[in-house]
Amino acid sequence: MASTVDRVYMRSPIWVQQALVAVYGAWWYRRRFNPAFHRIVDEFEQRERCTADQFHAYQATQLATLFGHAAKSAYYKPLLTALDTRDPHTALAKLPFLTKETLRRSATQLLTATPPRGTIIQRSSGTTGTPSEIYFTRELHSFELAVPEARNLRWAGVDYRSRRVMFGARKIARWDQAEPPFWRVNPVESMAYCSIYHLSPKNMHSYVKFLAAYHPAVVMGYPASLTTLASFILENGLRLPSARAVITTSETVTAETRRLLEQVWGCKVWDRYGAVECCLFASQCEHGRYHVSPDAGLVEIVDAAGKPCAPGVIGEVVATGLHNMLQPLIRYRLGDAARWAVDQSCACGRAMPILEAIEGRFEDICVTPDGREVLRFDTVFKGVATIREAQVIQRAPDLFHILVIPAAGFSDADVRTLQANMQLHVGDVRTEIVRVTEIPRSSSGKFRAVLCELTAEQKRGLTGRV
Ligand SMILES: [Zn+2]
CATH class of the missing domain: 3.40.50.12780 (ANL, N-terminal domain)
Known part of the structure; x- marks a missing residue:
């Protein structure tokens, strides 16, 4: 309209x-x-x-x-x-x-x-x-x-x-x-x-x-x-x-x-x-x-x-x-x-x-410190059933935030499971879990499961590709 x-x-x-x-x-x-x-x-x-x-x-x-x-x-x-x-x-x-x-x-x-x-x-x-x-x-x-x-x-x-x-x-x-x-x-x-x-x-x-x-x-x-x-x-x-x-x-x-x-x-x-x-x-x-x-x-x-x-x-x-x-x-x-x-x-x-x-979106492909490209983080949430919604954000090569809208029962043990899963599937990175009440949508109302804040130069440097 x-x-x-x-x-x-x-x-x-x-x-x-x-x-x-x-x-x-x-x-x-x-x-x-x-x-x-x-x-x-x-x-x-x-x-x-x-x-x-x-x-x-x-x-x-x-x-x-x-x-x-x-x-x-x-x-x-x-x-x-x-x-x-x-x-x-x-x-x-x-x-x-x-x-x-x-x-x-x-x-x-x-x-x-x-x-x-x-x-x-x-x-x-x-x-x-x-x-x-x-x-x-x-x-x-x-x-x-x-x-x-x-x-x-x-x-x-x-x-x-x-x-x-x-x-x-x-x-x-x-x-x-x-x-x-x-x-x-x-x-x-x-x-x-x-x-x-x-x-x-x-x-x-x-x-x-x-x-x-x-x-x-x-x-x-x-x-x-x-x-x-x-x-x-x-x-x-x-x-x-x-x-x-x-x-x-x-x-x-x-x-x-x-x-x-x-x-x-x-x-x-x-x-x-x-x-x-x-x-x-x-x-x-x-x-x-x-x-x-x-x-x-x-x-x-x-x-x-x-x-x-x-x-x-x-x-x-x-x-x-x-x-x-x-x-x-x-x-x-x-x-x-x-x-x-x-x-x-x-x-x-x-x-x-x-x-x-x-x-997902090409620009949201995350790159691990050892140069691997990751876009799907499904496996990171394995074994954690107390999350209503989550978004993974790569802030720096070795720093990830996971925004979590917790459901009833979300505990410190779940936080540790998420961090351990990140170590297992993503590698040697720091993962901070941030409890939120809402995860913002894009301007067209779409939910984005992953956001990557690295620049194109940073990604090139990590993957070694031009
Ligand atoms: Zn077919």
């Missing part, structure tokens, strides 16, 4: 907010669930069983079209003029990376034509202030929902018509609203948006009551918010009716999170990975592996020097969107860290490349 609409919305009484969500929801529904949406879903379903060669050929065709459009933009024209694009994959590897900073500074320079009527500019805040501007044509908005429809919801056995609740970033209730409802229902889409900013112990019973009455088939949202709710439900011996699928997105899903959510909702968790810029898509199949959709975006994983990482080695995700011809994002550095799986075969039989996991 535009900022003016947002302001009016936030000042309105709850019944007006509810009416606005219904009206906005109906408009939004028509914009996205249209013939283009169904066409794109069909196309992605048809390509699902392509062989690796067929995917490669499809990418080559899309890349050639993409280069043709990109050559008309101020930014790409000089880069493409002298480039031999007869083999599009080879040509792609010769193009420079597009950084978030360049996208922020030069969003309009990337445009290949005058945006058609009905184009909406979506601004993503990011963490550094200046928003990047992504131009969404009607078609791109349909695409944004069609790919997860084909490769995530339908894999989970549900679809866009299923009754859903969403625990996402959208601010739908005033921060000082003290009484329920902390949700707004969009009846056209059978979707209830729940506020993740009001999930306090005081309000939790009202959420549980609402969910029991609304009985969603699909529970969607940030894993950390769903975990907060699920922990409360289990700790208080409450129950919710089963759902058909839990769909998580945007944050790393740990094994513990998965176990908790599956227990509370009695169904599988289907995690997916995308980007607001629509340049890539990956989702878990029925065997829990993360398949990249090679026909949505071409994904590379590169090291700090920009060289491709071998399978199993953690690096930064770089994506080339194969469908946004108005504002091409070519070799776009997403800032996320991931690894290609060493074993690229999956029992589901899909010939889509497999990511081992999406690890």
Whole structure:
């Protein structure tokens, strides 16, 4: 929603907010669930069983079209003029990376034509202030929902018509609203948006009551918010009716999170990975592996020097969107860290490349004094069941803070276990445990399990790599 609409919305009484969500929801529904949406879903379903060669050929065709459009933009024209694009994959590897900073500074320079009527500019805040501007044509908005429809919801056995609740970033209730409802229902889409900013112990019973009455088939949202709710439900011996699928997105899903959510909702968790810029898509199949959709975006994983990482080695995700011809994002550095799986075969039989996991943010890869890179700290919390939420922060090469929101029973013995686990898994570092009542979210409401405060120079010095 535009900022003016947002302001009016936030000042309105709850019944007006509810009416606005219904009206906005109906408009939004028509914009996205249209013939283009169904066409794109069909196309992605048809390509699902392509062989690796067929995917490669499809990418080559899309890349050639993409280069043709990109050559008309101020930014790409000089880069493409002298480039031999007869083999599009080879040509792609010769193009420079597009950084978030360049996208922020030069969003309009990337445009290949005058945006058609009905184009909406979506601004993503990011963490550094200046928003990047992504131009969404009607078609791109349909695409944004069609790919997860084909490769995530339908894999989970549900679809866009299923009754859903969403625990996402959208601010739908005033921060000082003290009484329920902390949700707004969009009846056209059978979707209830729940506020993740009001999930306090005081309000939790009202959420549980609402969910029991609304009985969603699909529970969607940030894993950390769903975990907060699920922990409360289990700790208080409450129950919710089963759902058909839990769909998580945007944050790393740990094994513990998965176990908790599956227990509370009695169904599988289907995690997916995308980007607001629509340049890539990956989702878990029925065997829990993360398949990249090679026909949505071409994904590379590169090291700090920009060289491709071998399978199993953690690096930064770089994506080339194969469908946004108005504002091409070519070799776009997403800032996320991931690894290609060493074993690229999956029992589901899909010939889509497999990511081992999406690890978090590339800049939050911690480096130990002996030069090892660490981003997942799940093992550090083994044997400590008295923590509601925690965040690991690397302050210096040999100093880590673990912020802990303690649950009942958290004791000095737990502190010692955490410190011992850090020694075991991370090495010879000092670990200070800091008890807190709240862990701040990013500007878009995301929970970050790990923060690294080392500079790029410090990391280079420790790893010995350039
Ligand atoms: Zn699979």
